[in-house]
Amino acid sequence: MAVFKKLVRSAEGAHVPHYKNTENCETVKMPVPKRVFVSMSQHIGAPAKACVKKGDVVAVGDVIGTAGGFISAPVHSPVSGKVFGLDEIRLSNGKVQVVVIDTDGLQTVSENVKAPEVTDHASFVQAIKDSGLVGLGGAGFPTGVKLAPQNLDEVDTLVINAAECEPFITADYREMMECGEDVVEGAKLVKQYLNLSKVIIGIEANKPQAIAKMTELTKGLEGFVVSTLPSVYPQGAEKVLIEQTTGKEVPKGALPAAVGCIVMNVASVGFVARYMKTGMPLVTKRVTVDGDAVAEAKNVEVVIGTPIKDIIEFCGGYSQEAGKIISGGPMMGQALTGDDIPVVKQNNAFLVFGKEKATLPDATACIRCARCVSACPMGLAPVEIALSLEVKDVEELKALHTDLCMECGSCSFVCPAKRPVAQTMKEAKDFLRKAGN
Ligand code: SF4
Ligand code: SF4
Known part of the structure; x- marks a missing residue:
């Protein structure tokens, strides 16, 4: 018989170890690799349609894939160089098309990169669509679609997901510590153009410095609140986060907008501010690299399309034979089939574990402990x-x-x-x- 009680019981969850080994590792920029593999499927929805061909010369920020449908996002060249060709590779979400670009090392910026002109909600949403932004916390939902809900009039709150509840990952923490001003500026823009009254920044209690920094940066700003979340996994899950920060429960099958909320990852919000200032689309990503089989744990800013093996090499290489490489955290991340897979927009971490840590213990019979x-x-x-x-x-x-x-x-x-x-x-x-x- 069903024992279902309530959708979200956020006081519960799992007391996972935090292992935030890289929290004080300032982000380092990795040099552009010789060749990048830019996926046309870096978001939920229809893949982008490649609009370049072998031999084309591209600059940083040029569109190389147009949105393939309403729920989709364009893809931009993260490098300057020459298109080597179009190929297919196997990622966790199946076979995807990639544009392979040989870089020229100059990182010449496209003449099309300029700050967008935004005057109202429609032009703001169009700019976000053009930027190629998708949920950077891992979900990959196109942000331009998210910011135009059908019931916009009923939405009054932006909830910024800065929980980063997965062990090891500190990319969002570094976003707040290094680019906190961008986060506040991006939040102000979303609040203004969506006509919202409240912005709540949800941060787990295990990040006191980020809580202090964001509290300081938002002091005196009307409608801004920094909410300290318990350090109990999974505070960053959308429904849990909304209940913790607003007390509202998202009904079964409904979206956050049904309870007046829009949820954005903290790195996505920071990107909004940078894009509105510069017009540089989403072509780089900060990722945490950690695990006992990588020589030097780091936070690294890489161009999208960089092969993971190049990133591991930049982090000093393997310190022992890798038993498992995980994209994302150990709780919800995906084990990768190899290290020749390129970085996509949603990636926030690569964890490399040796054979011992990667081997799961044998399961025994259920003891009905509940x-x-x-x-x-x-x-x-x-x-x-x-x-x-x-x-x-x-x-x-x-x-x-x-x-x-x-x-x-x-x-x-x-x-x-x-x-x-x-x-x-x-x-x-x-x-x-x-x-x-
Ligand atoms: S994996 Fe599913 S069943 Fe297990 S704790 Fe999470 S939500 Fe509940
Ligand atoms: S032993 Fe059985 S009841 Fe206990 S946690 Fe495992 S699956 Fe659940």
Whole structure:
């Protein structure tokens, strides 16, 4: 029988270790590699359509892929050089088209790069669309679409996601420490052009310096609030963040706009300010590189399309044989098939672990302790869902709100039997989807 209580119970979750080893590592700019591989699928929605061909000369900021639909985003050249050709590579989201560019090392900026003229909401949204900005926290949803919800009149709050609740990653923390002024300026622009009354910056309590800095920078600004979040994973999950910062619960199947909120990642907000000043589209990304198999943990600014192996080399190379490379954090990140994959806009970290750390312990039988139930921020009962999946009970899986699982991994983390609970949840969701639900 379903034991579903409430969508979000943000006091719960998982007390994961933080391992913020790079929090004091100032971002270093990596030199442009000899060759970049720029994916046309760096966002949720239709892939961009490549609009260059072999032999074309490109400058930094030139459009090399146009938006492939309403939910899509253009892609810009991160380098100056010559197009080597179009190719296909396999990423975690399947086979994608890439534009391969041989760099000339000059980083000549395109003459088309100039600050946009923005006078109202429509021109602001168009500028953001033109910038190629997508959710930089990992989701990759095109920001121009997000900033034009159908019920804009009912939206009054911008919630800035600066929780950075995944272990190891400090890219957003460095955004606040190094570019806090841009974050505030970007937030002011979003507030102005969307006619919002409130901006809430949600930061986990384990980042006291960022809390102090953003509090200082927003002092006296009307409608700005810095909200200290408990250091309990996953505070950065959209629904959890909204409930923590506003007390509002996003209904099942609804978007944040349904409760008057728009959520943006803190690096996305900082980018908005920089783009409005310079017109330079999204062509670089700050990523955290860490893990026991990389020689020097760092925060690195790289041009999009840089192969991961070049970044690892820039960080001193491998300190031991890599057992696993993860894009993102250890809780929700994706294991990569190799290090020849290029950086995309949504990437915020690459974690490289040796064989020992990368090997999962053997799972034992479920002892029905219900720790997975207590830890689930969505109030789900993973143990019940696993049993219903075993017997393929579609109705019970629906009644247990299986589709609400956001694959945060808290259940797997707390399981004393080391069972791959989150993986089972993903299987249950896939099963329901295939069954037409
Ligand atoms: S992975 Fe899904 S079931 Fe597990 S804790 Fe997260 S939301 Fe709950
Ligand atoms: S936490 Fe693990 S052992 Fe405990 S009920 Fe959940 S799946 Fe079973």
